[in-house]
Amino acid sequence: MEQIIKELGTYCVEHDISLEDLKQIRKELQTEKLKSESLNNEHFQKFLDLKNKQIVSGNLKIDLFLNSVKKGNRLLSIHENELLILQLLMANSHKTIKDEEILRLLETYGYDIGLKSMIVYVSRISHKIGKTSKQDSYIKRHWKHGYYWNVRVTIQEEPV
Template structure:
C-alpha cells in the first residue's frame, strides 16, 4: 500500500496535479455516482441541475459553482455538507424531502451521518441563514417526514 501511495504521489508531481485538481475530480466523480444511482428520482435530477447555478431566494444568494452563500451583502461561512442540503432543498422548493433522501445525497458525497446529525445540520443551517425579510423561516420541517424549502427560488445563468 505504501509503495502504491508513493507511485501516485510521484505521478501527481510529474504531471503537475494539484490538491485543488484532485478535489475537483473527487467532486465530479461523486456527482457522476449520484447521477447514475438516482436517474429515476426527480428530486435528485433537480439537485444536479443546480450544480453550476446561482440561486436567489428571499434575501439569500447561493452560488453552487463557487460554494458561497450570501445573506444580503454578508458572506456566510458554510460547510460543504450544509451546502449540499441547501442545494437539495432549494432544487425542490415547497416539496417535502424525506430525511432518507437527504441522507442519501450526503452519503454519495462522503458524509455518512444519522438522522440526529441531520437534524443538527439543518438546525445549524437555519440559524446561519435566519429568516426572510418577512420573518418566514426558509426551511420548514414536516414532523417525522422530512424538510422543505419554504420560499420562492429563482435562478440565474451558469457561473463562469
C-alpha cells in the first residue's frame, strides 16, 4: 500500500495534479456511485438534480455550487456532511427521508457513521438554521422513521 501511495504521489507531482484536483475527482466518483444507486431511488435522484444549484427556502439561501448557506445576510458555518443532509431533505421537501437513506448517502460520501451520530448531525443542522420567520421548523422528525423538510423550496436561476 505504501508503494502505491508513493507512486500516486509521484504521478501527481509529475502531472501537476493538485490536492484540489484530487478532491474534485473524489466528488465526481462519489456522485457516480450515488447515480448507480439512485436508479431505483427517487430521493437520491432528486438529490443529484440539485447538485450545483442555488436554492431559496424560507429565509435560507443555499448555494450548492459554492457549498454555502446564508440565513438572511448571515453566512452559516456548515460542514460538508451537514450540507449533504440539507441537500437530500430539500430535494425531497415534504417527503419523509428514512434514516437509512440519510446514512447511505453519508456513507457514499465517505462518512461512515451510526444512527446516533446522524441524529446529532441533523439536530446540529436544525439548531444552526433555526426556524422560519413564521416560527416553523425547517426540519421535522417522523419519530423512528426519518426526517422531512417542512418549507417550500425554490430553485434560483440567478446567484443567491
